[in-house]
Amino acid sequence: MSRLTDSNVLLAHEIIRRYPRSKSALIPLLHLSQEQNGYVTNDAMRHIAELLDITPAEVIGTATFYEMFKFEPVGTYVINVCQTLSCALMGADELMHHAEDVLGVKAGSTTADGMFTLEPAECQAACTEAPCLQVNYRHQYRVTTAEFDELVDGLRSGRLADEIPPHGTLGRNRQNLPADRTVGAVPPEDVTEAPDWIPVAGDAS
Amino acid sequence: MTAQGSYAWTPGYFYDWESTEIFTGRFPYEDSYTLDRYLETGGYEGLKRALEIGPEAMSGEVKDSTLLGRGGAGFPAGVKWGFTPQGVWPRYLVVNGDESEPGTYKDRLLMERDPHQLIEGCLIACYAAGLSQCFLYVRGEMALAHERIAGALDEAYAAGYVGTDILGTDFSVDIILHWGAGAYVVGEETALIESLEGERGMPRLKPPYFPAAIGLYGQPTIVNNVETLANLPYIAANGSAAYTAIGTETSPGTRMIAVSGHVKRPGVYEIVNGSTTFRDLIYGDDFAQGIRDDNDLKAFVPGGGSAPWFLPDQLDIPFEGKEASAAGSMLGSGAVMVMDSTTDIPEAALTLVRFYAHESCGKCVPCREGGTWLLRIVERICSGHGTTADLDQILEVGQSICPGDMPHASSERLGLEAVPFPYKMTTICFVGPSAYAPIHSALTLFRDEFEAKVSPSPKRVRIPVAVA
DSSP: OOSOOHHHHHHHHHHHTTSSSGGGGHHHHHHHHHHHHSSOOHHHHHHHHHHHTSOHHHHHHHHTTOTTOOSSOOOSEEEEEEOSHHHHHTTHHHHHHHHHHHHTSOTTOBOTTSSEEEEEEOOOSOGGGOSOEEETTEEEESOOHHHHHHHHHHHHHTTTTTTSOOTTOOOSSOOOOOTTTOOOOOOGGGOOSOOTTSOSSSOOO | OEETTSOSOOTTSSOOOGGGOSSOTTTTSTTTTSHHHHHHTTTTHHHHHHHHHOHHHHHHHHHHTTOBOSSSSOOBHHHHHHTSOTTOOOOEEEEEEOOOOTTOOSHHHHHHHOHHHHHHHHHHHHHHHTOOEEEEEEOTTOHHHHHHHHHHHHHHHHTTSSBSSGGGSSOOBEEEEEEOOSOGGGGSHHHHHHHHTTSOOOOOOTTTOOTTTSOGGGSOEEEEEHHHHHTHHHHHHHOHHHHHTSBOSSSBSEEEEEEEESBSSOEEEEEETTTOBHHHHHHOTTTTOSBGGGOOEEEEESSSTTSOOBOGGGTTOBSOHHHHHHTTOOOTTSEEEEEETTOOHHHHHHHHHHHHHHHOOSSSHHHHHHHHHHHHHHHHHHTTOOBHHHHHHHHHHHHHHSOSOOOBOOBTTTTBOOBOSOOOOSSSSSHHHHHHHHHHHHHHHOHHHHHTTOBOOOOOOOOOOOOO
């Protein structure tokens, strides 16, 4: 069940073709499986290993390095509250304590209804809009405690469903490479000459 | 609170002296990320001129512009391109959009608000340096940037700006949007390449793995930061002379600086490089407009979380690499974090130590162990369980990450002379030293605040040893 679906396998092959070496597609495929299941399942990792012709150990080896990949179910909405300097200076601690009170869970855990996972996070690149948080990696700026309550209400009631897709969906769109305009990836060992637009005698550098 | 997409800033929020707006000029437009708006505002003119003058002349322009890399190290981009070995093909372009340095957020804005400018910059770089494929590595946590770039790439492919036979010439290149997955260390160029190859994002040893010689798939690879590439359309369209006319000789052009923390108007500002001072930026009417509640300034981080801290003594230093180094810190990635007189310095330093300890990839022992040690010690101090011996222990652990003199700012109050940047390091990349630099600055410049939190160490008891 948690292997990639047929349509995602087609997409996976399309993604693999973008890279000169197939293993480069590993992180994008892990994202794809997380989009499908909400987290990265063992079956999905085995399936990705088959698709890339590498071992499952190599897949889990890479996957566990990266914080965004979850290996057990998380809430539909993962709320990351930034804790680094600029946000800390502007009240990140209070915001985190408030979030724990409102959701009734400690940072790092998921609510009983499976709606929310609350996590402390490191710098989210919105330092001038502190304190900030992300819901499924979508920023919310200068969040007051009242606004946090409003946000949670909006997510619970489904009012923000269009704006914030469920956990795992990175972008609501993805890059499409048009077949008639794509150069295509070539393994590096198959290229020996300078590209067409570089004058033959000289060297661009 | 402002939802993502509709921004807190409005036209005029950025520095609006028109002649200095090189690459943030489109930000105020609601539709700044669309191809229509881009073309209406001079978009892809730089690419057209590059195609006219040819690859060699174009890379000459970049070299002449002395455009400095904006990722943190500040190395001239044109010189970096020149390090690729002659006659070795294929070569790749890897765009470093894994921005995660604490305090920094310029690349995210450039990717969200003006993705076409970045795409044009990539195309110019590929054309000039003969790079046959471009990978745009964007930090995974930036969902909107992914959406905007994916949309912009689709538009650019459809309109013939990217892909085969660009604008009817024999220049053909693919730009592939690649998703990161959350790891600060991947911002280091060799770790970025490892990650792009599908591996754990750990840095490679230099030498031999200088990306320009042995990079992606072992091929010559140019790794440039998003902001660096976003400067190229302007340089290509207007020529290097127009670019070097702005800023100073050693630091030409403009750069984006995020001012955050205890200021009245935090924001990301495009400033004139080299001449603008920290005082202009923190107190200037065009910029952050001073400290909140008119409090006194206590300290500030001049160049992202990794940088040693500055005091009010250093306010008149300009954004010029050499001057900042001489004063004991670095300009880094363009992030100023301001702390006012109410700030608890040990607590503030703790957030940065926690960040770097958390983000250590574990490859080098001094960083993996040292970062964790530093975190435990500073946590102990902040929770009231520290002793005076802990303060010396911080410096001792630091010595194993950065042996010798550690750079710090001068202080009139303490009668301290500056120790110039850079430091020596025992690790492959800068994550380890970055864990130590902020706590070293905090402890050196505000030792009294640490001492107020600790109790005296218990006296050592000499245990008599029985001699047979």
